[in-house]
Amino acid sequence: MKIDLRKVAEQSIDLAKRKGADEADVIVLQSRSFSVSVREGDLENVENNDQITLGLRVLVGKKQACVAGSDFRTSAIADIAERAIAMAGVAPEDPFIGLAKPNQLGPPNETTELRLYSEEGFPSPEECTRLGQTMEEAAKGVKGVSKTDSSSAGYGESRYCFLASNGFESESRKNFLSAGCSAIAGDGLEMETDYYGETRIFQLDMSTPERIGRKAGERAAAKLGSIKPSTMNTAVLFDRRVSATLIGHILGAINGGAIARGTSWLKDDLGNEILPTNLDLYEEPFRPKSLSSTLYDGEGIAKRERKFIEKGTLKSWVMDLATSRKLEMPTTGNATRGISSPPSPGTTNIALTCGDKSPGELMKEIDSGILITSLIGSTINSNTGDYSRGASGFLIENGEVTQPISEFTIAGNLRDMIKTLIPSNDPREFSSYKVPSLLIENMTVAGS
Template sequence: MLESLTHAMLKAARDAGADDAEALAIRASATGIDVRAGRLEHAERAEGVEIGLRVLVGGRQASVSGADHTEETIAVMARRAVAMAQAAPVDDSLGLADPDQLMRDLDASALELYDPGAEPDPAMLEERALRAEAAALDTDGVSTVESASASYTTRDTWLALSNGFEGGHVRNYRSVSCTAISGTGQQMERDHAGEGRIWDEDMPEPEEVGRLAAERAVARSGASKPVTGSFPILYDERVSSGLIGHLLAAVNGAAIVRGSSWLRDAMDMQVLPQGITIHEDPHLARMTSSRIFDAEGLPTAPRDIVSDGILRGWSLDLATARKLGLESTASAVRGLGGPPAPGVSNIVMTQSGQSRDDLISQMGRGLVVTSLLGSSINPTTGDYSRGAAGFWVENGRISHAVNECTIAGNLRDILLRLIPANDARMWRSVRVPSLLVEGMTVAGA
């Protein structure tokens, strides 16, 4: 069905006067269960097929999408897209890949993106959520569980281009999460845990998720504001990927083309400490971000974005690569309603031989950050400021929980002073360990 829909969209685009076109069809279903106080609180089921069409007309482009995929609607979509494109500005970088650039071997079985086992029914999902909640409630110090949830999704995608490429990926995913609360009244503290996998056999028991959420909430009891000053900060593994995410955003080709990246002049320069590599591997098995081709039909391949601390490459789709006079890194991603844009898949960062506790012992006095909220990031200068909560460290040991503070610095300086731990979780598509940064500003009491 999805293939025939994309073929119908390409034909309609040609009939409407498009020079080239991209058609995307997605069939998805999702079931989610929320429980509270030992009872079902909310159940949701959604499924459907959606389509998207991008047309190219004389160096101009436009994109349309919809959930109605009748022949008449597709024809109307195509005519509307062509009319929109004819009114758009000309961009000489637009265009599909040459046929000889396209992925030919479309066998994605080695990526193991789909668990063929039986789909969990709502009763099974409810049972998992209840088990997570019960484990959290059974932990000393937990006053209540705000919510416990379990979900299952499937997603079948088919992409067809007028240059001859077509292919797709079928994926499924399951998850369990829990949010626990410790204390009462003004002393209440909340924390969360969640796990998700493609393969059911890789999932931890729901009780592990519930207990972890509970332990995190209890550990936050009695949180207070820290003192103000310059201190070492340890980004816990729970939030450290966000710090590296700022680097990945800065090397995105779209930001480089706009000149709005704080790393725009940093190619082949030191951006991380020596010995640290940021490796992208789209071919890791059982990872939700894995793919054998990108959103423009180009074959993906592993690459180093940063090697031994030196920036080695931007993330580029065809359009940004042409603007920069470079080759695409097969980094195109896209949704139904817009054109391709650069993105990344699985990220693996170099780890050290030191544990998180080893780094905490080196801190002396400082802050372990376990949650971040709000942000003020200047994408051009790299100036960085975020609300934070976590734990205060005295004499190399965690002493108490802290909240309502702000941490600040400049990303260029922060990233050059990173010290990684060895606790990255291998099931995550972004594998970044806890990261120690010397000398950031903490604003508290």
Template sequence: MSGHRISTEHPARLQTLAESLVAAARKAGAEQADALATGGQSISIDVRNGALEQADRAEGIEIGLRVLIGGRQACVSASDHSDDSIAEMAARAVAMAREAPVDDHLGLADPDRLAVSRDAGGLQIADDRPDPAPETLQDLALRAEEAAREQPGISQVESANASFSRRHLWLAASNGFSGGYGRSTHVVSAVAITGEGLGMERDYAAEARAWAEDLPQPEEIGRLAAERTLARAGSRKPPTGAFPILYDRRVSSSLIGHLLAAVNGSAVARGASWLRRALGEPVLPDGMNLIEDPLRPRYPSSRPFDAEGLATARRKIVADGVLQGWTLDLATGRKLGMDSTASAARGLASAPSPTNSNVILTPGPAHYDDLLADMDTGLVVTSMLGASINGTTGDYSRGAAGFWVQNGRIAYPVNECTIAGNLRDMLRNMRAADDALPWRAAEVPSLLVGGMTVAGA
């Protein structure tokens, strides 16, 4: 099967569907309505032991509609996009909205606030070359697998995958907005295993890009998966006590994710955020910024406008350590008496809610090895599982694995431990390395946090 691109008629079809949904909703009695139509295709190739193991392909169009009547709203979705289905969706959504509770903060954007740009323009989030053929993806996966398997000590490669997807969306609303754009994603990954039985350890490597030419070579991904796996051999529990913890750049974005959740307008409006009274106060170390930039070319979550048709823009969430503002959509902004930050996202069957696109944390001056040396004794975390986070107090507890550090150097791998602390204290007193990786939706370097509790042996 040769490579090909989705027809240029596809976006036009999505536009027609989205605008037809809005028209049908107004005809059925909706005061306001917005609709989302998405379509595209994906292909995923898995290999094992040098041969094709599984190939998946998906293609289709789905539609979603939101209607608003007197402060009430309802959302419906369907994969059937016939004229009859659109009329039925509109009627059902209007009937549901009339029974929904009233929320006076709901409503579309004023027309004069809508984004001028109605496409992705120069964001370059859709690869303009032909889609890769299945044979091309299989070759990438095989090369990643072979590179992992040839490393001494690797007992098997659990999986190697290469995949590609191209998606288009179109948003239309009764306030006059109508716009859409496409997005492509190329992925290569590998999972390697060392040891057997109870002594088995596994780890992985994966990279994703909007453009194929920005991906690392598959051999690099395979070797990294093997190196990470081999480093895990002989893992044991660490000691229990209070120690500094270095969040490796593989997982450090999770810490910033907790901060982003706490400044999300939905949590703040509910009073369910441990930062609900922290606006204008220090939340990160002095000199540290947390920036959101939805307009970074080729980045994974870049977008020209949000799910309510507002133009996205670069902004500082934290400046010089001080919290500057919340992440808001229209409804949460109105509840808090503030303007939307053009942060709305939505699913086909869900109402808009605030989210973030491309966040960047200020790197520090220190190298990774410098932070290790400064730790003296402590834990490097490279993977995490499970979480107990109190959204109101910021109390934090998570399962973790990684490496034990003694005398400022990695001594041995560890697993089956729990780390705990309070997010307000952790984030305010952390130190950043200079090793953040590009191309991530959250560009966050390794972070050293002192005085946390480790529960191990």
């Protein structure tokens, strides 16, 4: 169904103002997705979603409320506006809310330069099914793999319109293809499972289904014979599959919301050295072919590349307008806006400086250590940075990966951990987090 998203957005703003809003903004999102999953060669599940949703935010004085809906008749939009105004009336006052000033807004622009949309078209349902079957066959062709949990393939696309009463307007569209396989190795009580999948905008950037299935199978088979390691203090190499979680903890700690609340282990470290001096942590909002790329943040502020950490020194918090006002600093243009929630600080594409050595070369320098490929659960103290997580992976002995290991916990303090980060040179090309494998020289491993 073709809907004029801009017309719906304009009508929503107009009705909100008529009903009593001092300011308003609205997101109108149309999305559709299709996926199939295959098990044992047969089609197991088909999912087909097609939806259009609007999310209206109204500001009445220093109060705000958000309401979402999917009925675009004029009477229904008017009802959404009325409900939002009523909800704002009973909301607590917040002196820091408010739309961007016109001089803070970036000029209107199209997103074609970001390469977020492919004109190649999508695979048919039959082609998606064949992709799933091919991945499954490739996984089962790996020695030790007994079956697959599922293999899935699909696609999605969306159109997006964001309008605000301060004059900001933006429209964009994006699409993607996805394929993945979950393989099971071994049998009985000795089974191990693992997964590999990809999401890309352009078909040419996708791996073949044979490679996807084979990689899932190889990952699962490599875990057979897993043991519980001894308790020790040792070097830990975070594989690139999980290394971005460490950077996520840093970003959480420099989030303006956490800083304003005083609930961050880095709250007193602006201007201090927190990473090795050869490392930068920065945002790349204009990275081509990344689904997180954007020209504007969720409040219409023009994005720009920004170093949050430069040469190891913490240079900036991650802020939207409200947190920047609380902290009495300029916004960093990092608002994220959901359909039914007000803006909050967040990031788009993140990158960490890479090192010169491959993960294998880093391992060569480790006499005894652990390679982490999977993390389970999380106990992170946001005030102190104390870190503890369940994990699985492999022993490193004399510079080589040897025995698969599982059912152990790694622990340390994030402040100490990140001071010794040694990056490799293997970031994932199409991930929104371009973070390579990361070596931490000493952590506590709690095993048997």
